[in-house]
Amino acid sequence: MWTEPILHVDMDAFFVEVERLRRPDLVGVPVAVGGLGPRAVVAAASYEARVFGVHSAIPMTRARRLCPDLIVVPADHHEYRRMSEQVFEIFRSYTPLVEGLSLDEAFLDVSGLRRHHPGPEAVAADLRARIATELKLPASVGIAATKFVAKLASQAAKPDGVVHVHLDDQLEFIHALPLRALWGVGEATMAALETLGVETVGDIAVLPVSALERRVGAAHGRHLADLADGRDPRRVEPDTEAKSVSVEETYDTDLVGKAAVQTELLAHAETLASRLRRSGLAGRTVTVKIRYADFTTVTRSETHSTPTDVGRDLHRAAVRLVDRVDLAAPVRLVGLSASSLEPADTPRQLEVEEGDGWNRVAEAVEAVRLRFGDESVEPARLLGRRGRQR
DNA sequence: TCTGGGGTCCTAGGACCC
DNA sequence: TCTGGGGTCCTAGGACCC
Numbered sequence: 001m002w003t004e005p006i007l008h009v010d011m012d013a014f015f016v017e018v019e020r021l022r023r024p025d026l027v028g029v030p031v032a033v034g035g036l037g038p039r040a041v042v043a044a045a046s047y048e049a050r051v052f053g054v055h056s057a058i059p060m061t062r063a064r065r066l067c068p069d070l071i072v073v074p075a076d077h078h079e080y081r082r083m084s085e086q087v088f089e090i091f092r093s094y095t096p097l098v099e100g101l102s103l104d105e106a107f108l109d110v111s112g113l114r115r116h117h118p119g120p121e122a123v124a125a126d127l128r129a130r131i132a133t134e135l136k137l138p139a140s141v142g143i144a145a146t147k148f149v150a151k152l153a154s155q156a157a158k159p160d161g162v163v164h165v166h167l168d169d170q171l172e173f174i175h176a177l178p179l180r181a182l183w184g185v186g187e188a189t190m191a192a193l194e195t196l197g198v199e200t201v202g203d204i205a206v207l208p209v210s211a212l213e214r215r216v217g218a219a220h221g222r223h224l225a226d227l228a229d230g231r232d233p234r235r236v237e238p239d240t241e242a243k244s245v246s247v248e249e250t251y252d253t254d255l256v257g258k259a260a261v262q263t264e265l266l267a268h269a270e271t272l273a274s275r276l277r278r279s280g281l282a283g284r285t286v287t288v289k290i291r292y293a294d295f296t297t298v299t300r301s302e303t304h305s306t307p308t309d310v311g312r313d314l315h316r317a318a319v320r321l322v323d324r325v326d327l328a329a330p331v332r333l334v335g336l337s338a339s340s341l342e343p344a345d346t347p348r349q350l351e352v353e354e355g356d357g358w359n360r361v362a363e364a365v366e367a368v369r370l371r372f373g374d375e376s377v378e379p380a381r382l383l384g385r386r387g388r389q390r
Numbered sequence: 391t392c393t394g395g396g397g398t399c400c401t402a403g404g405a406c407c408c
Numbered sequence: 409t410c411t412g413g414g415g416t417c418c419t420a421g422g423a424c425c426c
Binding site for chain 1: 393400401
């Protein structure tokens with residue numbers, strides 16, 4: 001019973017269902033949540049819309065063509081985040097071992113609930129009932145011995161169901177699935193494996209590992225071989241800190257010229273800075289991303305010895321970086337990100353710019369000394385010197 | 391059909407250090 | 409005068425996920 005203690009909980013058409021809570025007119029009809037601009041894509045589609053072939057990531061223009069009666073609702077990420085927090089609160093009322101994958105799905109390791117529930121299926125039933133009654137939202141749950149099988153099980157459970165894959169049936173279950181269903185197998189991997197004539201997970205289970213490694217790389221190849229044999233040692237890791245924070249925008253019409261790009265970078269820098277501050281983070285690495293009209297994408301990054309969460313610093317770095325890319329061609333997307341993140345409150349070495357930098361430092365130092373006394377600020381090399389003299 | 395915005399992880403090459 | 413092996417960090421690009 002407890003040999004399959006991992007739950008993968010996946011909210012059904014989450015954005016759509018959240019919208020339906022405040023707009024009952026959306027119930028039972030084809031709905032897509034997404035952007036409204038000419039370049040928007042579908043972020044979430046209701047099951048009524050999926051019948052028409054409307055699903056996540058397809059262009060909204062195409063979705064409208066596939067389903068003329070489609071109701072398009074602009075995305076409200078604040079609201080989705082708010083509801084997501086309530087969903088995760090319920091998850092964490094069962095176990096602290098909750099690993100969120102996005103706003104609407106998570107792994108739960110419920111092995112610690114042995115004494116309180118007869119089995120993981122009882123936990124899943126209880127959890128789904130609570131989400132349904134307290135939040136009025138549907139959720140599907142996959143139960144398995146490993147993370148990747150639990151995730152596949154929740155897909156099989158949709159919509160609004162539960163699938164428990166017992167250890168004894170695990171290989172039979174995964175081998176029958178199309179290869180593309182595996183987490184980590186996308187278009188490129190499928191293309192790389194095409195010549196091998198593999199279609200299902202079972203097909204790669206009988207392949208030599210070396211053949212996989214040759215085509216998709218060492219790490220990926222071995223990983224796929226392990227999954228096909230049902231091996232997945234990854235534990236449920238309670239949520240870890242963010243590794244990067246980014247802001248990007250695709251424009252309805254392409255930007256032309258350096259000035260336009262720099263202005264967008266200034267706006268991004270301010271947004272990024274406030275997001276960093278709200279998370280209490282600062283980044284040492286700044287990366288600019290430029291996507292041209294033909295969709296080719298370039299990035300330029302630089303890493304500093306000290307992290308920043310200051311809009312002005314981010315913008316200055318961004319302008320330096322974007323100077324190294326071609327801005328004569330039309331640009332459809334501009335992005336800015338911060339990585340190599342550190343808590344913003346760790347002690348930092350100040351970096352003083354050329355120009356009037358030291359002047360401003362001196363002014364600031366005087367202001368502090370006026371308020372807190374002459375010894376409140378001094379060069380680091382002098383620290384402790386006065387103490388010794390006394 | 392003409393491709394969002396937010397992320398994570400991997401690879402490969404090069405610089406640099408010991 | 410030509411040259412090893414290992415480790416770490418950085419950069420750029422790309423695959424993939426929701």
